[in-house]
Amino acid sequence: MDFAMYLPWIVFAVVVITLLVFDLGVLHKDSHEISVSESLKLSAFYIAAGVAFGGYVWWSKGAGAGMDYYTGFLVEKSLSMDNVFVISLIFTALAIPRQYQHRVLFWGILGAIVMRAIMIGLGATLVHQFSWILLIFGAFLVFTGIKMLVAKDEEPSVEDMKLYQWLKGHLRMTPKLHGNQFFVEGSSIGEKAGRVATPLFLALLMVEGADLVFAVDSIPAIFAITQDPFIVYTSNIFAILGLRALYFALAAMVHRFHYLKYALAIVLVFIGVKIGLVYIGVKIPSLISLTVTFGLLLAGVLYSLHKTRGEPIPEKE
Numbered sequence: 001m002d003f004a005m006y007l008p009w010i011v012f013a014v015v016v017i018t019l020l021v022f023d024l025g026v027l028h029k030d031s032h033e034i035s036v037s038e039s040l041k042l043s044a045f046y047i048a049a050g051v052a053f054g055g056y057v058w059w060s061k062g063a064g065a066g067m068d069y070y071t072g073f074l075v076e077k078s079l080s081m082d083n084v085f086v087i088s089l090i091f092t093a094l095a096i097p098r099q100y101q102h103r104v105l106f107w108g109i110l111g112a113i114v115m116r117a118i119m120i121g122l123g124a125t126l127v128h129q130f131s132w133i134l135l136i137f138g139a140f141l142v143f144t145g146i147k148m149l150v151a152k153d154e155e156p157s158v159e160d161m162k163l164y165q166w167l168k169g170h171l172r173m174t175p176k177l178h179g180n181q182f183f184v185e186g187s188s189i190g191e192k193a194g195r196v197a198t199p200l201f202l203a204l205l206m207v208e209g210a211d212l213v214f215a216v217d218s219i220p221a222i223f224a225i226t227q228d229p230f231i232v233y234t235s236n237i238f239a240i241l242g243l244r245a246l247y248f249a250l251a252a253m254v255h256r257f258h259y260l261k262y263a264l265a266i267v268l269v270f271i272g273v274k275i276g277l278v279y280i281g282v283k284i285p286s287l288i289s290l291t292v293t294f295g296l297l298l299a300g301v302l303y304s305l306h307k308t309r310g311e312p313i314p315e316k317e
Contacts, residue, residue: 008060012053012234016113019049019241023106036248043246050238057231067286068226071293072235075225075271078264078297079218080239081257083210084247090206093158094199098248100180104200105247107182108207109240115212116236119219124229134227134275137220141272144217148265163209171205173197211240221268224275225289259307263300267293 023042050073058066091101126133158164174196178184182201187193222232270292274284 008057008230011056012230015049015053016237016241019046020106020110039246039248043242046238046242046246050242053234053238057234061228061231064286065226065228065231067290068228069231069235071225071286071290072222072231073239074290074293074297075221075264075267076218076236076239077242078260078267079214079221081260081264083214086210087207087247089158090203090210094203094206095177096200096203097177100177100200101248103180104204104207107204108211111204111208112211112215112240113237115208116215116219116240117233119215120229120233120236123219123223124227124232127223127227134224135279137224138272138275140220141224141268141275143272145265145268145272148261148268158206161206161209164206167202167205171197171202173199173202217268221271224271257301257304259304260297260300263296263303267296270296 051070054066054069054073057069087105090096091104096104172186172194174184176198177200178198180200181198182204183195183197185193186196218236219232222235226232271289274289277284
């Protein structure tokens with residue numbers, strides 16, 4: 001067995017496991033409300049870890065791989081902004097107190113790590129067997145980008161989501177929370193014996209469902225940037241880790257990034273066109289891809305902050 005071939009995966013696994021153990025076992029061993037200040041500090045820590053890992057990718061796999069990692073990291077982080085908005089809607093609709101939200105998000109990220117590993121593994125297999133599928137990914141990204149540019153701003157309703165309706169109809173659930181528990185014994189709350197889910201577990205399933213939906217956009221985007229499964233997976237996971245930490249700050253100010261979606265839409269179109277150009281012999285260098293992606297997203301953030309300056313922060317329940 002060639003140990004050097006598996007070394008990057010081992011390093012990645014050790015880093016992620018260490019981060020998760022430190023997060024749950026040291027920083028958040030007790031349920032408490034996470035302040036905006038704590039959220040920003042923890043997010044800065046996770047972003048630094050993601051950037052540092054990109055440095056390791058650059059050192060171990062070369063500059064091209066490093067730039068592809070950072071491009072994927074930026075795209076995934078930006079695509080997840082809408083995910084933050086949906087998660088905020090889920091917590092509000094289900095009346096999940098802020099002190100229990102981190103528990104849902106923590107276990108949600110564990111599910112996302114497994115789910116995205118399966119989806120990326122399947123995607124890598126398809127790309128390896130049928131290289132033309134990248135053209136489908138590219139066309140899908142162009143379509144998604146154009147759809148984002150022309151779509152009207154409408155706030156979705158959690159109650160109207162098909163997953164929510166199906167779970168409510170099939171899940172044996174208590175009408176109210178029981179601390180930070182996902183399940184309680186039915187006999188302890190005056191119901192027939194057996195485990196009964198709480199609204200906290202319903203929130204977890206809804207968050208996992210939201211991540212699955214957003215993965216449908218993000219995974220084709222990163223495969224259009226690079227077909228290296230290691231870079232695809234690691235850039236995805238580090239972006240998710242950082243965004244989960246930043247949720248508590250972003251949830252209160254996500255309205256300030258309203259115009260970011262237009263910049264992201266252009267990025268998706270750019271990446272989709274890029275993969276199409278490869279098939280006519282035109283390859284856009286990784287440095288240009290990273291520069292264009294970073295420039296567009298930065299412009300979207302700055303323009304959003306400029307246009308929404310002075311707007312009050314919406315109060316959260």
